[in-house]
Amino acid sequence: MQLVKITENDIAGMDARGRAKFINSVVGYKSANLIGTVDSDGNENLAIVSSVIHLGSSPALVAFISRPHSVERHSLENIINTGYYTINAVSNDITQQAHQTSARYEKHQSEFAMVGLNTEYDHDFFAPFVAESQLKLGMKLVERVTINSNQTEMVIGEIERIWVARTAVMPDGYIDIESLGIVAISGLDSYHSTSRLHRLSYAKPSQLVYPLTIEGEPSSWQALVKQQEEKREP
Numbered sequence: 001m002q003l004v005k006i007t008e009n010d011i012a013g014m015d016a017r018g019r020a021k022f023i024n025s026v027v028g029y030k031s032a033n034l035i036g037t038v039d040s041d042g043n044e045n046l047a048i049v050s051s052v053i054h055l056g057s058s059p060a061l062v063a064f065i066s067r068p069h070s071v072e073r074h075s076l077e078n079i080i081n082t083g084y085y086t087i088n089a090v091s092n093d094i095t096q097q098a099h100q101t102s103a104r105y106e107k108h109q110s111e112f113a114m115v116g117l118n119t120e121y122d123h124d125f126f127a128p129f130v131a132e133s134q135l136k137l138g139m140k141l142v143e144r145v146t147i148n149s150n151q152t153e154m155v156i157g158e159i160e161r162i163w164v165a166r167t168a169v170m171p172d173g174y175i176d177i178e179s180l181g182i183v184a185i186s187g188l189d190s191y192h193s194t195s196r197l198h199r200l201s202y203a204k205p206s207q208l209v210y211p212l213t214i215e216g217e218p219s220s221w222q223a224l225v226k227q228q229e230e231k232r233e234p
Contacts, residue, residue: 039074048090049065122138125138172216
């Protein structure tokens with residue numbers, strides 16, 4: 001396959017829309033998520049993002065990138081003002097509704113209602129979840145970082161709660177997102193289902209990696225599940 005060399009000058013010479021599609025595609029597959037928020041007046045907002053990243057497990061920190069706050073950014077403003085939001089994974093049965101949330105609706109228009117998705121509230125958590133999502137995180141804002149190079153905002157939050165099907169969590173704590181039908185995004189508008197090749201063992205200098213079963217290896221996750229089951233027993 002012949003490769004084409006594209007330079008910094010070539011990129012700078014592209015039209016804005018073409019450049020955005022090209023550069024967004026070049027980084028490969030990204031997770032598809034919906035950010036759910038509500039303002040103090042009860043106006044709900046839902047926005048698709050493809051920039052959610054894991055920052056650390058202790059504390060459990062997750063970040064996403066918001067475009068510059070030079071114009072109205074309803075999701076960002078709601079997060080700043082209330083301190084709470086949700087991250088909801090997009091599955092293959094709601095991709096079109098999720099993509100439609102990128103349209104520029106007015107602040108008083110709920111994207112949930114406009115695209116046909118349902119809100120779901122946990123009794124003591126302020127922000128709305130997407131009822132149809134199979135993996136959802138309740139987030140508390142801990143930090144905002146303005147990236148000086150282009151004025152985008154990194155929104156960093158700590159996970160306060162997770163909703164996920166128990167059957168999707170393997171004995172070692174690995175979440176089998178493929179079993180939930182969760183999709184990936186490439187570029188700005190291409191959605192993909194996934195096909196796992198394999199899980200691999202922890203890499204050590206003294207031995208080669210080897211394939212694991214989907215269940216992985218036992219961990220403290222099993223103890224947590226057992227503890228919750230015992231609490232539910234009469």
